[in-house]
Amino acid sequence: MTEKTPKTAAELYAFLDGLGIRHSTKTHAPVFTVAESVALRDEIPGGHTKNLFVKDKKDQFFLLTVEENASVDLKTVHTLIGAASKVSFGKPEKLMEYLGVIPGAVTAFGAINDSDHKVTFVLDADLMKDEIINCHPLSNDATTSIASADLVRFMEATGHTPLVLKVTS
Template identity: 65%
Template structure:
């Protein structure tokens, strides 16, 4: 199966496009269905509609936005992954830092997207004192993740701020992560990994109106 999954990979440049529809790989015998916003919306019951949700940006729209900033990314398509461990097993060797992302909220409904290296240790009991939260934090609900960042659980990514035009989410980047020249993240769905230059990531964030906090979040690194 590992070989079959490896055969699914394909590299895309910024100028290329690919379909977000799920694909069925003949060697695997099951659908490689991504955790995409459109899939999440379709699966919800009509009796429980989501409020205040505008259809999120697509991968192509993300690429167009980056093109306008003269930012180039490279993207590898793979089977959908939902955990850091699955990502490590499926993506193959992709240079640069790989990320994990925490969508958090405090008791006053201030929301934060904390992006760290995939191996970083994050203490949720104390992180509020570092990021300026009004209280201890908890994970934000999937409905708010979709409403603010246009993302679904399993596909949380710093690229999601392209959907946060009301600036409801504060972005926090770990300073250890930002020591890497290249940073990897899901491009709005979890069936691909995109590589972006560190300085280009900062340019992208600022262009979306998100001036990130760069702080020491990783507890595994000594002060």
Template identity: 80%
Template sequence: MSENAPKTRDELFAFLDGLGIAHKTVDHAPVFTVAESVALRDEIPGGHTKNLFIKDKKDRYFLLTVEENAAVDLKQVHNAIGGSGRVSFGRPEKLMEYLGVAPGSVTAFGAINDTAENVTFVLDAELMAHEIVNCHPLSNDATTSIASSDLIRFMEATGHKPLVLKVTS
């Protein structure tokens, strides 16, 4: 396995454990959309996430992690995040290269794979108001619950300083 191989779920959990971060994971059938994951709400409390992997005109990449039902104005969000010009969606190849995940499994936990710090992580302020935030543990067949403050601690431990901003309308 090359040293650039994406981290596994178990490696992610070991990293969280090493930081003393509590986390709880529920396995489920793979979910590809917010609509498919709504069935899990009753068993998994907290804020549920939607992730947008985008890039600006200068090919700078951002991952916006917002509450699942939030609307993001892609024509305006560059103003909030400090992007250069309007944003577009990043290509799946870059998603795998930078975050080590495939479309449908995009997650803030992908920061663990972004060792070159190619991606700026943006956590929506409304999502972060939840005590618990739920993210895929690098694959969409499980949901990991973590305290919102610990999500920031995790990101900082990976070398990222996430921006907590209001990016939803």
């Protein structure tokens, strides 16, 4: 198996530009948690995301992208997303292998690196009500803002059909 080199933020922006998708990015000090990123709220409007990289017992992987303050019941979410069993967190090695990111930089934009379609992307329906969604551009030292409809277009252009489901309580 050949190691794939994860795409860079510049390659992500070029991909978005190629699709005619408007996006803006603000660089900032690296943030590893939602709590650390709260300081940026005044500077970056829109829905801010929290991403949960999970797997079931059959090694099906899912990325749940939800509003940063929402809670996901990991004991029952498998019944909503089509997992074969209760889910647990995926290992950092799989996160890098499939999405090309490290823990703390997990993002829906990781779909650009999932060329083998190993991950099912789930966008929370409540988050998708926001006009603008904010995600890390494959690293945690910046935040990229994109229209929610364009996030779906981006995913479809990477060969993924995201599930838009209410997975939060």
